[in-house]
Amino acid sequence: xxxxxxxxxxxxxxxxxxxxxxxxxxxxxxxxxxxxxxxxxxxxxxxxxxxxxxxxxxxxxxxxxxxxxxxxxxxxxxxxxxxxxxxxxxxxxxxxxxxxxxxxxxxxxxxx
Amino acid sequence: xxxxxxxxxxxxxxxxxxxxxxxxxxxxxxxxxxxxxxxxxxxxxxxxxxxxxxxxxxxxxxxxxxxxxxxxxxxxxxxxxxxxxxxxxxxxxxxxxxxxxxxxxxxxxxxxxxxxx
Numbered sequence: 001x002x003x004x005x006x007x008x009x010x011x012x013x014x015x016x017x018x019x020x021x022x023x024x025x026x027x028x029x030x031x032x033x034x035x036x037x038x039x040x041x042x043x044x045x046x047x048x049x050x051x052x053x054x055x056x057x058x059x060x061x062x063x064x065x066x067x068x069x070x071x072x073x074x075x076x077x078x079x080x081x082x083x084x085x086x087x088x089x090x091x092x093x094x095x096x097x098x099x100x101x102x103x104x105x106x107x108x109x110x111x112x
Numbered sequence: 113x114x115x116x117x118x119x120x121x122x123x124x125x126x127x128x129x130x131x132x133x134x135x136x137x138x139x140x141x142x143x144x145x146x147x148x149x150x151x152x153x154x155x156x157x158x159x160x161x162x163x164x165x166x167x168x169x170x171x172x173x174x175x176x177x178x179x180x181x182x183x184x185x186x187x188x189x190x191x192x193x194x195x196x197x198x199x200x201x202x203x204x205x206x207x208x209x210x211x212x213x214x215x216x217x218x219x220x221x222x223x224x225x226x227x228x229x
Contacts, residue, residue: 002155004155009153032215034215034216036220041121041222041223042222042223043116043118043205043207043219043220043221043222043223044156044205044220045220046216046218049215049216089155089156091215093215097215098144098146098161098209098215098218099146099158099161100146100156100158100215100218101158102148102155102156102157103155104153104154104155105153105155
């Protein structure tokens with residue numbers, strides 16, 4: 001029972017363009033969502049988060065959008081840079097809880 | 113950012129042996145540590161939550177006698193895979209929490225790749 005799904009295993013984007021990574025969830029109890037970036041042989045590092053009371057959160061080149069009715073969130077990276085090439089995981093949790101439920105990850109490749 | 117280390121980074125063992133993986137928070141005290149397992153091209157699956165000085169809480173379907181967790185101090189948690197079998201081969205990642213209620217304060221280790229022959 002995959003409660004958090006990232007249906008695109010990989011994505012290739014030209015440098016300078018926008019990268020859009022998508023994530024869907026099924027559990028309506030989730031009210032806090034996070035994106036992590038992972039390089040090979042390293043643990044995931046926190047990128048950006050969003051609470052269910054918001055529909056958008058922006059941090060520099062990274063913006064996360066949340067559509068609660070569709071149970072969908074997306075991460076926008078603009079402009080994309082070669083250093084953004086990594087695996088991106090979305091994760092969900094409930095407020096006050098520490099347990100994270102992860103998606104399968106999307107491998108982003110930024111082409112020069 | 114906070115640093116979490118894992119040791120070893122990679123281990124190969126024979127079927128039937130036990131393997132211990134260490135997770136350390138290097139520059140902060142972690143009251144709670146988490147152990148995840150990742151299968152190839154799959155998500156990180158939470159195995160258990162461990163609090164310092166108390167028994168770990170295991171997720172449904174995770175055998176507590178198979179995966180022994182000890183959180184002996186605020187900076188160290190260990191996962192022992194007992195009587196390992198080839199199906200236990202996986203990538204194991206720990207995380208350490210710096211503050212309750214703030215998921216962003218969960219810092220991940222680099223992971224340990226276990227291969228059981």
